[in-house]
Amino acid sequence: MWLRRLFDPVLKHQHACHCFLEKGCPAELKKYYEKNLPLSSAKVKDHKIVSIDFETTGIDPANDYILSIGGIEIIDLTIDFSTSFHYYVNNSAHIKEDSAIINQITPEILSNGKEPYQGIIELLDRLAGTIVLTHCKFIEMNFIKEALNLKKNAPLPFLIFDTMGLERSLHRNENNLDVTLSTIRQRRGLPEYTAHNALVDSLATAEVFLTQVKDIFGDTEATVLELYRRS
Template sequence: MFTRFLGKEYQRKKALAQAAPGPLAEYLATPFPDKNSDCREIEIVAIDLETTGLDPRKDVILSIGLVHIEQFSVKLSTAWHSIVRIDRDIPGESAVIHQITDDQSAAGAPIEELLPEVFARMAGKPMLVHYSPIEQNFISAACQRLYGAPFVVPIIDTLEIGQRVFVRRNHTIQPGDLRLFNLRPRYNLPQYKAHNALSDALATAELFLAMADNLYPGRPCRLGEFLSNR
Protein backbone atom coordinates (compact mmCIF):
# COMPACT_ATOMS: atom_id res chain seq x y z
CA MET A 1 0.00 0.00 0.00
CA PHE A 2 2.93 2.26 0.75
CA THR A 3 4.30 1.99 -2.76
CA ARG A 4 0.83 2.27 -4.22
CA PHE A 5 0.35 5.53 -2.45
CA LEU A 6 3.75 6.76 -3.54
CA GLY A 7 2.32 5.81 -6.89
CA LYS A 8 -0.52 8.29 -6.36
CA GLU A 9 1.93 11.13 -5.79
CA TYR A 10 3.81 10.01 -8.88
CA GLN A 11 0.58 9.87 -10.89
CA ARG A 12 -0.36 13.33 -9.63
CA LYS A 13 2.91 14.86 -10.84
CA LYS A 14 2.69 13.02 -14.15
CA ALA A 15 -0.87 14.27 -14.76
CA LEU A 16 0.16 17.76 -13.70
CA ALA A 17 2.78 17.72 -16.46
CA GLN A 18 0.12 16.69 -19.02
CA ALA A 19 -2.75 18.94 -17.94
CA ALA A 20 -3.57 22.09 -19.85
CA PRO A 21 -3.27 25.20 -17.68
CA GLY A 22 -6.53 25.70 -15.74
CA PRO A 23 -8.57 24.23 -12.91
CA LEU A 24 -7.28 20.66 -13.15
CA ALA A 25 -3.63 21.77 -13.27
CA GLU A 26 -4.22 24.01 -10.24
CA TYR A 27 -5.83 21.08 -8.40
CA LEU A 28 -2.99 18.73 -9.29
CA ALA A 29 -0.39 21.26 -8.11
CA THR A 30 -1.54 20.75 -4.50
CA PRO A 31 0.21 17.81 -2.77
CA PHE A 32 -1.95 15.01 -1.36
CA PRO A 33 -2.27 14.66 2.42
CA ASP A 34 0.29 12.64 4.33
CA LYS A 35 -0.83 9.03 4.62
CA ASN A 36 0.23 9.09 8.28
CA SER A 37 -2.15 11.90 9.13
CA ASP A 38 -5.04 11.11 11.49
CA CYS A 39 -8.34 10.91 9.67
CA ARG A 40 -9.96 12.40 12.80
CA GLU A 41 -8.04 15.60 12.15
CA ILE A 42 -7.92 16.09 8.39
CA GLU A 43 -10.52 17.29 5.92
CA ILE A 44 -12.16 14.68 3.70
CA VAL A 45 -14.62 15.35 0.88
CA ALA A 46 -17.48 12.91 0.40
CA ILE A 47 -18.83 12.93 -3.13
CA ASP A 48 -21.48 11.19 -5.15
CA LEU A 49 -22.39 11.43 -8.84
CA GLU A 50 -25.57 10.57 -10.68
CA THR A 51 -24.86 9.47 -14.26
CA THR A 52 -26.82 8.50 -17.35
CA GLY A 53 -25.33 4.97 -17.19
CA LEU A 54 -22.35 2.97 -16.02
CA ASP A 55 -19.92 3.35 -18.94
CA PRO A 56 -17.70 6.45 -18.66
CA ARG A 57 -16.90 6.23 -22.39
CA LYS A 58 -20.56 6.54 -23.44
CA ASP A 59 -22.40 7.94 -20.41
CA VAL A 60 -22.13 11.35 -18.75
CA ILE A 61 -22.42 12.96 -15.33
CA LEU A 62 -25.91 14.26 -14.50
CA SER A 63 -25.40 15.69 -11.02
CA ILE A 64 -22.73 16.13 -8.36
CA GLY A 65 -23.23 16.21 -4.60
CA LEU A 66 -20.54 16.69 -2.02
CA VAL A 67 -20.04 17.48 1.63
CA HIS A 68 -16.90 17.92 3.76
CA ILE A 69 -15.82 16.09 6.88
CA GLU A 70 -13.75 18.22 9.25
CA GLN A 71 -12.60 17.16 12.69
CA PHE A 72 -14.51 13.92 12.26
CA SER A 73 -17.83 15.79 11.83
CA VAL A 74 -19.85 16.22 8.68
CA LYS A 75 -20.23 19.96 8.08
CA LEU A 76 -23.54 20.59 6.38
CA SER A 77 -22.46 24.18 5.77
CA THR A 78 -20.18 22.75 3.06
CA ALA A 79 -22.96 20.75 1.37
CA TRP A 80 -23.05 21.42 -2.36
CA HIS A 81 -25.26 19.99 -5.07
CA SER A 82 -25.36 20.80 -8.76
CA ILE A 83 -27.16 19.48 -11.80
CA VAL A 84 -25.21 19.16 -15.01
CA ARG A 85 -26.62 20.43 -18.32
CA ILE A 86 -25.97 17.61 -20.78
CA ASP A 87 -25.94 17.51 -24.57
CA ARG A 88 -28.45 14.68 -24.96
CA ASP A 89 -31.76 13.29 -23.71
CA ILE A 90 -31.69 11.47 -20.38
CA PRO A 91 -32.28 7.75 -20.93
CA GLY A 92 -35.56 6.70 -19.33
CA GLU A 93 -34.07 3.71 -17.52
CA SER A 94 -31.59 5.90 -15.57
CA ALA A 95 -34.16 8.60 -14.83
CA VAL A 96 -36.03 6.04 -12.74
CA ILE A 97 -33.05 5.91 -10.37
CA HIS A 98 -31.87 9.50 -10.15
CA GLN A 99 -35.22 11.17 -10.98
CA ILE A 100 -33.55 14.04 -12.79
CA THR A 101 -35.69 15.24 -15.69
CA ASP A 102 -34.58 16.77 -18.99
CA ASP A 103 -35.99 20.11 -17.85
CA GLN A 104 -33.96 20.09 -14.67
CA SER A 105 -30.85 19.16 -16.58
CA ALA A 106 -31.44 21.97 -19.10
CA ALA A 107 -31.53 24.41 -16.17
CA GLY A 108 -28.17 23.12 -14.89
CA ALA A 109 -24.64 24.24 -15.72
CA PRO A 110 -22.25 22.56 -18.20
CA ILE A 111 -19.74 20.21 -16.59
CA GLU A 112 -16.79 22.50 -17.43
CA GLU A 113 -18.33 25.17 -15.25
CA LEU A 114 -18.88 22.80 -12.34
CA LEU A 115 -15.58 20.93 -12.24
CA PRO A 116 -13.55 23.98 -11.08
CA GLU A 117 -15.73 24.15 -7.94
CA VAL A 118 -15.20 20.42 -7.34
CA PHE A 119 -11.42 20.75 -7.76
CA ALA A 120 -11.18 23.79 -5.53
CA ARG A 121 -12.89 21.83 -2.76
CA MET A 122 -10.91 18.63 -3.28
CA ALA A 123 -7.41 20.07 -3.54
CA GLY A 124 -5.10 18.41 -1.00
CA LYS A 125 -7.89 16.21 0.43
CA PRO A 126 -8.88 12.58 0.04
CA MET A 127 -12.09 11.79 -1.84
CA LEU A 128 -14.63 9.70 0.06
CA VAL A 129 -17.01 7.63 -2.07
CA HIS A 130 -19.02 4.44 -1.93
CA TYR A 131 -17.74 2.26 -4.80
CA SER A 132 -15.05 4.48 -6.29
CA PRO A 133 -14.87 3.45 -9.99
CA ILE A 134 -17.90 5.53 -10.94
CA GLU A 135 -16.67 8.84 -9.48
CA GLN A 136 -13.03 8.27 -10.36
CA ASN A 137 -13.68 7.16 -13.94
CA PHE A 138 -16.43 9.63 -14.86
CA ILE A 139 -14.55 12.66 -13.52
CA SER A 140 -11.36 11.36 -15.13
CA ALA A 141 -13.11 10.93 -18.47
CA ALA A 142 -14.39 14.50 -18.32
CA CYS A 143 -10.87 15.71 -17.43
CA GLN A 144 -9.25 13.88 -20.33
CA ARG A 145 -11.73 15.47 -22.67
CA LEU A 146 -11.49 19.00 -21.20
CA TYR A 147 -7.91 19.25 -19.97
CA GLY A 148 -6.05 16.35 -21.62
CA ALA A 149 -5.08 14.67 -18.35
CA PRO A 150 -6.65 12.16 -15.92
CA PHE A 151 -8.18 13.00 -12.52
CA VAL A 152 -5.85 11.70 -9.81
CA VAL A 153 -7.08 11.59 -6.21
CA PRO A 154 -6.44 9.57 -3.03
CA ILE A 155 -9.62 7.57 -2.48
CA ILE A 156 -11.41 6.30 0.63
CA ASP A 157 -14.08 3.80 -0.47
CA THR A 158 -16.65 2.73 2.13
CA LEU A 159 -17.58 -0.29 0.00
CA GLU A 160 -13.99 -1.53 0.21
CA ILE A 161 -13.86 -0.89 3.96
CA GLY A 162 -17.15 -2.76 4.32
CA GLN A 163 -15.75 -5.66 2.37
CA ARG A 164 -12.64 -5.74 4.60
CA VAL A 165 -14.81 -5.79 7.74
CA PHE A 166 -16.83 -8.72 6.37
CA VAL A 167 -13.68 -10.64 5.48
CA ARG A 168 -11.97 -9.88 8.78
CA ARG A 169 -15.02 -11.26 10.64
CA ASN A 170 -15.18 -14.29 8.34
CA HIS A 171 -18.67 -13.31 7.21
CA THR A 172 -19.80 -14.48 3.81
CA ILE A 173 -20.90 -11.60 1.67
CA GLN A 174 -24.39 -11.98 0.24
CA PRO A 175 -25.38 -10.08 -2.91
CA GLY A 176 -26.37 -6.56 -1.95
CA ASP A 177 -24.69 -6.68 1.49
CA LEU A 178 -22.17 -4.04 0.52
CA ARG A 179 -24.64 -1.55 -0.89
CA LEU A 180 -24.61 1.81 0.86
CA PHE A 181 -28.12 1.47 2.23
CA ASN A 182 -27.57 -2.08 3.43
CA LEU A 183 -24.35 -1.23 5.24
CA ARG A 184 -25.77 1.75 7.14
CA PRO A 185 -28.21 -0.15 9.40
CA ARG A 186 -25.29 -2.29 10.63
CA TYR A 187 -23.99 0.87 12.28
CA ASN A 188 -27.43 1.98 13.51
CA LEU A 189 -27.55 4.80 10.96
CA PRO A 190 -30.96 6.11 9.89
CA GLN A 191 -32.41 5.48 6.45
CA TYR A 192 -32.80 8.54 4.27
CA LYS A 193 -35.74 8.54 1.95
CA ALA A 194 -34.28 10.73 -0.77
CA HIS A 195 -31.66 9.39 -3.16
CA ASN A 196 -29.69 12.00 -4.98
CA ALA A 197 -26.06 12.90 -5.28
CA LEU A 198 -25.95 15.06 -2.15
CA SER A 199 -27.94 12.82 0.17
CA ASP A 200 -25.88 9.83 -0.96
CA ALA A 201 -22.64 11.75 -0.40
CA LEU A 202 -23.93 12.60 3.08
CA ALA A 203 -24.97 8.99 3.68
CA THR A 204 -21.46 7.90 2.67
CA ALA A 205 -19.84 10.47 4.95
CA GLU A 206 -21.86 9.25 7.93
CA LEU A 207 -21.07 5.64 7.10
CA PHE A 208 -17.35 6.44 7.02
CA LEU A 209 -17.49 8.13 10.45
CA ALA A 210 -19.23 5.06 11.83
CA MET A 211 -16.79 2.60 10.25
CA ALA A 212 -13.70 4.52 11.33
CA ASP A 213 -14.97 4.95 14.90
CA ASN A 214 -15.71 1.24 15.13
CA LEU A 215 -12.37 0.17 13.65
CA TYR A 216 -10.36 2.64 15.77
CA PRO A 217 -12.59 3.27 18.80
CA GLY A 218 -11.63 6.55 20.40
CA ARG A 219 -8.10 6.54 19.01
CA PRO A 220 -6.31 8.06 16.03
CA CYS A 221 -6.87 6.37 12.70
CA ARG A 222 -4.14 6.55 10.10
CA LEU A 223 -5.35 7.82 6.75
CA GLY A 224 -3.16 5.26 5.00
CA GLU A 225 -5.24 2.43 6.51
CA PHE A 226 -8.31 3.59 4.62
CA LEU A 227 -6.87 4.54 1.26
CA SER A 228 -8.02 2.48 -1.69
CA ASN A 229 -5.61 0.72 -4.02
CA ARG A 230 -7.36 2.19 -7.00
Protein backbone atom coordinates (compact mmCIF):
# COMPACT_ATOMS: atom_id res chain seq x y z
CA MET A 1 0.00 0.00 0.00
CA TRP A 2 2.69 2.49 0.96
CA LEU A 3 4.45 1.72 -2.30
CA ARG A 4 1.41 2.65 -4.32
CA ARG A 5 1.07 5.79 -2.25
CA LEU A 6 4.58 6.70 -3.21
CA PHE A 7 3.59 6.87 -6.86
CA ASP A 8 -0.02 7.96 -6.45
CA PRO A 9 -0.29 11.45 -4.97
CA VAL A 10 -4.09 11.18 -4.79
CA LEU A 11 -3.85 8.15 -2.63
CA LYS A 12 -1.17 9.87 -0.59
CA HIS A 13 -3.46 12.84 0.06
CA GLN A 14 -6.36 10.56 0.96
CA HIS A 15 -4.06 8.82 3.44
CA ALA A 16 -2.93 12.12 4.92
CA CYS A 17 -6.57 13.09 5.45
CA HIS A 18 -7.22 9.80 7.25
CA CYS A 19 -4.22 10.28 9.48
CA PHE A 20 -5.27 13.84 10.24
CA LEU A 21 -8.73 12.60 11.15
CA GLU A 22 -7.15 10.20 13.65
CA LYS A 23 -4.80 12.76 15.11
CA GLY A 24 -4.96 16.54 15.18
CA CYS A 25 -8.31 17.23 13.56
CA PRO A 26 -10.53 19.67 15.48
CA ALA A 27 -13.84 18.05 16.44
CA GLU A 28 -15.98 20.46 14.41
CA LEU A 29 -14.02 19.68 11.21
CA LYS A 30 -14.15 15.92 11.52
CA LYS A 31 -17.22 15.48 9.34
CA TYR A 32 -15.33 17.03 6.42
CA TYR A 33 -12.42 14.67 6.71
CA GLU A 34 -14.69 11.66 6.93
CA LYS A 35 -15.76 12.11 3.32
CA ASN A 36 -14.11 9.97 0.68
CA LEU A 37 -12.13 11.70 -2.03
CA PRO A 38 -12.33 10.76 -5.73
CA LEU A 39 -10.04 7.93 -6.73
CA SER A 40 -7.02 8.67 -8.85
CA SER A 41 -8.34 6.41 -11.59
CA ALA A 42 -11.73 8.19 -11.64
CA LYS A 43 -12.94 10.00 -14.74
CA VAL A 44 -12.93 13.76 -14.31
CA LYS A 45 -16.32 14.10 -15.96
CA ASP A 46 -17.91 11.94 -13.29
CA HIS A 47 -16.90 14.30 -10.50
CA LYS A 48 -17.97 17.70 -9.41
CA ILE A 49 -15.21 20.28 -9.58
CA VAL A 50 -15.69 23.52 -7.65
CA SER A 51 -13.73 26.46 -9.02
CA ILE A 52 -13.13 29.04 -6.30
CA ASP A 53 -11.46 32.38 -5.91
CA PHE A 54 -10.81 34.70 -2.96
CA GLU A 55 -10.40 38.43 -3.06
CA THR A 56 -7.87 39.31 -0.36
CA THR A 57 -5.97 42.32 0.88
CA GLY A 58 -2.67 40.60 0.04
CA ILE A 59 -1.01 37.22 -0.22
CA ASP A 60 0.17 36.64 3.34
CA PRO A 61 -2.54 34.92 5.40
CA ALA A 62 -0.90 36.03 8.64
CA ASN A 63 -1.21 39.72 7.83
CA ASP A 64 -3.83 39.88 5.10
CA TYR A 65 -7.51 39.11 5.06
CA ILE A 66 -10.17 37.58 2.85
CA LEU A 67 -12.66 40.12 1.50
CA SER A 68 -14.91 37.89 -0.57
CA ILE A 69 -15.35 34.32 -1.74
CA GLY A 70 -16.78 33.27 -5.08
CA GLY A 71 -17.16 29.98 -6.87
CA ILE A 72 -18.84 27.99 -9.59
CA GLU A 73 -19.17 24.26 -10.27
CA ILE A 74 -18.05 22.21 -13.24
CA ILE A 75 -20.16 19.10 -13.70
CA ASP A 76 -19.57 16.69 -16.59
CA LEU A 77 -16.91 19.14 -17.79
CA THR A 78 -19.59 21.80 -18.21
CA ILE A 79 -19.66 25.00 -16.22
CA ASP A 80 -23.06 25.36 -14.65
CA PHE A 81 -24.02 28.93 -13.85
CA SER A 82 -26.83 27.93 -11.59
CA THR A 83 -24.27 26.64 -9.09
CA SER A 84 -22.41 29.92 -8.75
CA PHE A 85 -22.04 31.51 -5.32
CA HIS A 86 -20.45 34.65 -3.93
CA TYR A 87 -20.33 36.31 -0.54
CA TYR A 88 -18.40 38.90 1.36
CA VAL A 89 -16.41 38.14 4.49
CA ASN A 90 -16.59 40.57 7.38
CA ASN A 91 -13.02 41.58 7.92
CA SER A 92 -14.03 45.26 7.96
CA ALA A 93 -12.10 45.91 11.17
CA HIS A 94 -8.83 45.16 9.36
CA ILE A 95 -9.40 47.01 6.16
CA LYS A 96 -7.25 49.97 5.34
CA GLU A 97 -9.07 52.57 3.30
CA ASP A 98 -6.70 52.58 0.35
CA SER A 99 -6.91 48.84 -0.25
CA ALA A 100 -10.66 49.04 -0.12
CA ILE A 101 -10.62 51.43 -3.05
CA ILE A 102 -8.53 49.09 -5.16
CA ASN A 103 -10.91 46.21 -4.69
CA GLN A 104 -14.06 48.29 -5.06
CA ILE A 105 -15.15 46.84 -1.77
CA THR A 106 -16.03 49.26 1.03
CA PRO A 107 -16.04 48.54 4.78
CA GLU A 108 -19.86 48.95 4.67
CA ILE A 109 -20.20 46.11 2.18
CA LEU A 110 -17.91 43.92 4.26
CA SER A 111 -19.66 44.59 7.56
CA ASN A 112 -22.74 42.95 6.03
CA GLY A 113 -20.68 39.90 5.08
CA LYS A 114 -20.28 36.57 6.82
CA GLU A 115 -18.06 36.25 9.88
CA PRO A 116 -14.63 34.96 8.73
CA TYR A 117 -14.72 31.55 10.38
CA GLN A 118 -18.34 30.96 9.41
CA GLY A 119 -17.55 31.99 5.82
CA ILE A 120 -14.86 29.35 5.50
CA ILE A 121 -16.98 26.66 7.20
CA GLU A 122 -19.76 27.30 4.70
CA LEU A 123 -17.22 26.99 1.94
CA LEU A 124 -16.03 23.67 3.32
CA ASP A 125 -19.63 22.46 3.24
CA ARG A 126 -19.39 22.86 -0.54
CA LEU A 127 -15.82 21.67 -1.02
CA ALA A 128 -15.25 18.72 1.29
CA GLY A 129 -14.86 15.44 -0.59
CA THR A 130 -14.79 17.14 -4.02
CA ILE A 131 -12.18 18.45 -6.40
CA VAL A 132 -11.40 22.13 -5.95
CA LEU A 133 -10.07 24.29 -8.76
CA THR A 134 -8.05 27.47 -8.24
CA HIS A 135 -5.56 29.57 -10.05
CA CYS A 136 -2.43 29.46 -7.87
CA LYS A 137 -3.61 27.02 -5.24
CA PHE A 138 -1.40 28.19 -2.39
CA ILE A 139 -3.25 31.44 -1.83
CA GLU A 140 -6.65 29.85 -1.29
CA MET A 141 -5.23 26.86 0.61
CA ASN A 142 -3.20 28.99 2.99
CA PHE A 143 -6.04 31.39 3.71
CA ILE A 144 -8.37 28.48 4.44
CA LYS A 145 -5.86 26.92 6.82
CA GLU A 146 -5.28 30.24 8.55
CA ALA A 147 -9.00 30.81 9.01
CA LEU A 148 -9.45 27.29 10.44
CA ASN A 149 -6.37 27.60 12.65
CA LEU A 150 -4.74 24.66 10.93
CA LYS A 151 -1.02 24.14 10.66
CA LYS A 152 0.67 24.86 7.36
CA ASN A 153 1.34 21.19 6.66
CA ALA A 154 -2.19 20.01 7.55
CA PRO A 155 -4.12 18.43 4.64
CA LEU A 156 -7.37 19.90 3.41
CA PRO A 157 -10.39 17.59 2.88
CA PHE A 158 -10.50 17.88 -0.90
CA LEU A 159 -8.34 17.36 -3.98
CA ILE A 160 -7.04 20.45 -5.65
CA PHE A 161 -6.44 21.26 -9.33
CA ASP A 162 -4.48 24.37 -10.19
CA THR A 163 -4.75 26.07 -13.58
CA MET A 164 -1.40 27.74 -13.02
CA GLY A 165 0.33 24.40 -12.52
CA LEU A 166 -1.55 22.88 -15.44
CA GLU A 167 -0.47 25.72 -17.70
CA ARG A 168 3.17 25.29 -16.67
CA SER A 169 2.94 21.56 -17.32
CA LEU A 170 1.87 22.33 -20.88
CA HIS A 171 4.82 24.66 -21.47
CA ARG A 172 7.64 22.81 -19.72
CA ASN A 173 10.40 24.19 -21.86
CA GLU A 174 9.48 27.84 -21.51
CA ASN A 175 11.35 29.47 -18.67
CA ASN A 176 9.74 32.85 -18.43
CA LEU A 177 6.17 31.76 -19.03
CA ASP A 178 3.63 34.37 -17.98
CA VAL A 179 1.02 32.43 -16.04
CA THR A 180 -1.25 35.20 -14.83
CA LEU A 181 -4.88 34.33 -15.43
CA SER A 182 -5.51 37.14 -17.89
CA THR A 183 -2.45 36.29 -19.99
CA ILE A 184 -3.39 32.63 -20.13
CA ARG A 185 -6.90 33.58 -21.24
CA GLN A 186 -5.54 35.85 -23.92
CA ARG A 187 -3.19 33.15 -25.16
CA ARG A 188 -6.06 30.67 -25.28
CA GLY A 189 -8.37 33.01 -27.15
CA LEU A 190 -10.86 33.35 -24.32
CA PRO A 191 -12.83 36.58 -24.00
CA GLU A 192 -11.39 39.31 -21.83
CA TYR A 193 -13.08 39.89 -18.52
CA THR A 194 -12.52 43.48 -17.55
CA ALA A 195 -14.22 43.30 -14.18
CA HIS A 196 -12.57 41.43 -11.36
CA ASN A 197 -14.22 39.91 -8.35
CA ALA A 198 -14.16 36.51 -6.73
CA LEU A 199 -16.98 35.12 -8.87
CA VAL A 200 -15.74 36.38 -12.24
CA ASP A 201 -12.26 35.09 -11.48
CA SER A 202 -13.54 31.67 -10.44
CA LEU A 203 -15.48 31.53 -13.72
CA ALA A 204 -12.43 32.72 -15.67
CA THR A 205 -10.41 29.97 -14.01
CA ALA A 206 -13.06 27.35 -14.79
CA GLU A 207 -13.06 28.30 -18.48
CA VAL A 208 -9.28 28.10 -18.64
CA PHE A 209 -9.51 24.66 -17.02
CA LEU A 210 -11.87 23.37 -19.74
CA THR A 211 -9.43 24.44 -22.45
CA GLN A 212 -6.49 22.85 -20.62
CA VAL A 213 -8.32 19.54 -20.23
CA LYS A 214 -8.81 19.44 -24.01
CA ASP A 215 -5.14 20.21 -24.55
CA ILE A 216 -3.97 17.52 -22.18
CA PHE A 217 -6.36 14.72 -23.04
CA GLY A 218 -7.58 15.44 -26.58
CA ASP A 219 -10.13 12.77 -27.43
CA THR A 220 -9.16 10.50 -24.55
CA GLU A 221 -10.90 10.39 -21.19
CA ALA A 222 -9.60 12.88 -18.60
CA THR A 223 -8.56 11.19 -15.36
CA VAL A 224 -8.13 12.63 -11.90
CA LEU A 225 -4.60 11.41 -11.38
CA GLU A 226 -3.08 13.09 -14.41
CA LEU A 227 -4.58 16.49 -13.59
CA TYR A 228 -3.75 16.22 -9.91
CA ARG A 229 -0.17 15.35 -10.74
CA ARG A 230 0.23 18.29 -13.09
CA SER A 231 -1.41 20.77 -10.71
